[in-house]
Amino acid sequence: MLNYQEGFERRLKGMPVSPGIAMGVLRVEARGCPSPPIRTILPTELESEWARFESALACTEEELQSLRARVEHLSGAQEAAIFDAHLLFLRDRTILARLRKEMPARLQNIDAVYYAVVQNFMEVMRHVDDPYLRSRVADIEDVLHRVLKNMTSAHREPLCGDCTEPCVLAAYDLAPSDTADLDPRKVLGFVTEAGSAVSHTAILARSLGMPAVVGVPHLVIDSRVGSQAILDGYNGLLILNPTAETLQHYRELQAEKERAYKALIEMKDLPAVTTDGRRIRLAANVEFAHEYGAIKRAGAEGVGLYRTEFFLLGCGSLPDEEAQYRHYRDLVESCAPEEVIFRTLDSGGDKLPFEVLEEKEDNPFLGWRGIRVSLSRVEIFKEQLRAILRASAHGKVGVMFPMVSGITEVKDVHALLAECRAELRERGLSYDEHMRVGIMIEVPSAAMMADVLARHVDFFSLGTNDLTQYTIAVDRVNFRVANMFRPTHPGVVRLMHHTIAAGIPTAVCGEMGGDINLVPLLVGLGVAELSVGAHLLPLVRYAIRHLNYEECRQMAELALQAEDSYTIRNYSSELARKSYPDLFN
Numbered sequence: 001m002l003n004y005q006e007g008f009e010r011r012l013k014g015m016p017v018s019p020g021i022a023m024g025v026l027r028v029e030a031r032g033c034p035s036p037p038i039r040t041i042l043p044t045e046l047e048s049e050w051a052r053f054e055s056a057l058a059c060t061e062e063e064l065q066s067l068r069a070r071v072e073h074l075s076g077a078q079e080a081a082i083f084d085a086h087l088l089f090l091r092d093r094t095i096l097a098r099l100r101k102e103m104p105a106r107l108q109n110i111d112a113v114y115y116a117v118v119q120n121f122m123e124v125m126r127h128v129d130d131p132y133l134r135s136r137v138a139d140i141e142d143v144l145h146r147v148l149k150n151m152t153s154a155h156r157e158p159l160c161g162d163c164t165e166p167c168v169l170a171a172y173d174l175a176p177s178d179t180a181d182l183d184p185r186k187v188l189g190f191v192t193e194a195g196s197a198v199s200h201t202a203i204l205a206r207s208l209g210m211p212a213v214v215g216v217p218h219l220v221i222d223s224r225v226g227s228q229a230i231l232d233g234y235n236g237l238l239i240l241n242p243t244a245e246t247l248q249h250y251r252e253l254q255a256e257k258e259r260a261y262k263a264l265i266e267m268k269d270l271p272a273v274t275t276d277g278r279r280i281r282l283a284a285n286v287e288f289a290h291e292y293g294a295i296k297r298a299g300a301e302g303v304g305l306y307r308t309e310f311f312l313l314g315c316g317s318l319p320d321e322e323a324q325y326r327h328y329r330d331l332v333e334s335c336a337p338e339e340v341i342f343r344t345l346d347s348g349g350d351k352l353p354f355e356v357l358e359e360k361e362d363n364p365f366l367g368w369r370g371i372r373v374s375l376s377r378v379e380i381f382k383e384q385l386r387a388i389l390r391a392s393a394h395g396k397v398g399v400m401f402p403m404v405s406g407i408t409e410v411k412d413v414h415a416l417l418a419e420c421r422a423e424l425r426e427r428g429l430s431y432d433e434h435m436r437v438g439i440m441i442e443v444p445s446a447a448m449m450a451d452v453l454a455r456h457v458d459f460f461s462l463g464t465n466d467l468t469q470y471t472i473a474v475d476r477v478n479f480r481v482a483n484m485f486r487p488t489h490p491g492v493v494r495l496m497h498h499t500i501a502a503g504i505p506t507a508v509c510g511e512m513g514g515d516i517n518l519v520p521l522l523v524g525l526g527v528a529e530l531s532v533g534a535h536l537l538p539l540v541r542y543a544i545r546h547l548n549y550e551e552c553r554q555m556a557e558l559a560l561q562a563e564d565s566y567t568i569r570n571y572s573s574e575l576a577r578k579s580y581p582d583l584f585n
Contacts, residue, residue: 023167024485090143117145172192182262195369212233228247232250284304285307285532348372374442381416385420401440404443413437441461443467443470454504460499513540524552
């Protein structure tokens, strides 16, 4: 560790993209993608070269799927969707067609030709005017590096995998998969010379809770390996060789932030109730059963959304009824006496595929997904329903169905539930006769029919991500229109209000529920439950406990008369900052 000397401190300014403070020894990494050796091949070798390439693609796809699952487990589906772009580029038809054309023309080893084709593509991307498109070059290079590595069987170590003490990582740029691979016990935060707030690396840093700063000019040249460093993710600073005074200031600031979060955690046993007595159930969104121990410690009142597709589709083959029953039962017993709400298989669109389709869907978001998949595979669907029903004998259970668009689907699932109950009675197996049945409100037609649907189900759960996407026809992962994805769009807010007004318990399980700027709006609209990611539970509880329901209700009435999304967001944000200003400091 270097000595602290007055006058030797250096401050490098960049763009803060993920809040937090990291203090440790500076580690500088340069990870590029060098060109592979070039060798001439015979025409008879073309087929074997292509087979080697296909094998590398398969290995790379497996790696990217694994990274996607890890990020989804840690941070949620939207963050994990970053790797969907990697998977699409991996099988990009234009690149593969160009490679097919170049191979017989060049008669060179396929890794060298692939490198040349992709490098040419990246060079075009580097010169486009759109900064978002330019920032995608890092994603493409990441895929290129992985494919080349898998063609040579070279082992790719995680960055800082050999670190013996926690460090602050400095690099020219980081690929998203590099970021997802970082070990938080070894890397406390990172700073890059390239990058932007909209880069996938920045998005991952925020979702993983890792302090990050990007866009620091001349970072790699100006950084000295082994220097003591402070990374300030709030103000976008990298401080090298900090003075004793600076170090003490940041130690105190870091301790203050940690104390504040610890204080929120210590409130875990307090009810989520407003200052004037409005009770809100605060539950957790869960992908994996083993998560619940940590979630319960954070004070979750059960599971408001258990995404069963990760268990069903994550192992290569569908588990049978007995395996599902054991899995669901274990979660229910670990959550008792709180309720677990199981969402049945939600496949298709941007989610895990149920099966390989013979013909590619031109628009999978409007295609074979959610309840449509289940109702077209009745025997598989009934296995899941019977397993959930059997698990209900061991604790409080609810079941809900995704992507419902109207009453016909609701009647169909009720008929299948009745069949499953009869089959279990014949087998002498127990289940809860009063298990709650609900549906996801994600499609505008379902929201508009809420008054009718409410007569046939026990509860609604608002999936605000898809409801926003379908209401305003904006794909949130399409960079050309992503800035239009606004859950406070007046059309979305009015549909939510219409749904809640149907008079049955309504939850929010989409990302909107975890935004402390929008919690006042949701409370004012009358939601009965918020279901959020584990790391957000303490923040949302604190927010609810400092809100006045009557103030929220009056604000929501104003919001319902507003003409644009900005006005609605400002109404809610102003009340949030007035009610719990310390969460914004």
